Structure formats: C-alpha cells, structure tokens
Amino acid sequence: GPQLFTSSADLVWALIASLYIGNVMLLILNLPMVGLWVKLLKIPKQYLYAGILIFATVGVYGMRQSAFDLVLLYVIGLIGVVMRRYDFPTAPVVVGMILGPLAEAQMRNALSMGEGNWLVFVERPMSATLLAVVIAVLVVPRLLRRWSARRGLPKGSGRRS
Known part of the structure; x- marks a missing residue:
C-alpha cells in the first residue's frame, strides 16, 4: 500500500534498482541483435501468424492442460479475425x-x-459525476447523429451556418 515506501524503503529501492539493471542488460544484449530483429520484420505475415498461433496454443495448453481453454482461445481468435475483417477495433x-x-x-x-x-455508485458527488460523464460519452454521440439525420444534415457535418 501507500506505506510501502516508508516501511520497506530498502525493498522498494532494491526492486527499482533491479528493474534498472534489467533494462540496461536488455539494451546491452539487444543492440548487437538489431539486424536479427529487422530480419524478423521481413517474415511474411502468414508465417508470423502461424508461429504466434503455435506459441499461443502451447502456452494456453501448458497452463492448465484444458481442451476448453484451447477452444476458448480459437473462438476468441476467430472473433478477432471477424472484427478485423469488418473494421471493428480490437x-x-x-x-x-x-x-x-x-x-x-x-x-x-x-x-x-x-x-x-446499487445507490452506493451515485451517493457521492464524484462517483455520480463520473457515472454521468460515462453515460454522456456513450449516449450523446448517438443522439447527435439521430438529431442531425432528422434535420437532413449530412453525416458528421455538425451545425449549419
């Protein structure tokens, strides 16, 4: 929690130092391998996707040895492919x-x-405000689109002068 820096400062600074040392080591080890990483970018996408699929399959199966997890992996992957095909953000x-x-x-x-x-989510002013902002962000663009369609404005044009 917030007291970690005061109660266990040595542990925190050791963790920060180890992260720094790890990043320096990665930099030292990866600089000579820049050419290899550039060559990896030239691999055709279908081979790259096949490799990623193999590693994902091995990783998912290695976690719990569950066929359900594999089916879930492939279903989510297919949903992602369909979303990309129809230009939905993934x-x-x-x-x-x-x-x-x-x-x-x-x-x-x-x-x-x-x-x-359920009123616990709107009892305090800050939480009620945040909830109202989220609802407005979700609802207002749709209402504006519907309103401009009724007035005969072209899509995305805003107000008429």
Missing part, C-alpha cells in the same frame, strides 16, 4: 477482457460494502 475488446474481471470484482466489493444497495 483493442477495446482486449482491454475489456483484461480489465473486465478486475472491474467485476471491484463492483462486487462495492456492492458488499453498500450491503447490496
């Missing part, structure tokens, strides 16, 4: 899959502290 999905379980756990913690009362 980065928000990846961020959502990584942060989703953490957000869900924190929501459960907040609900348990509020004894199951």
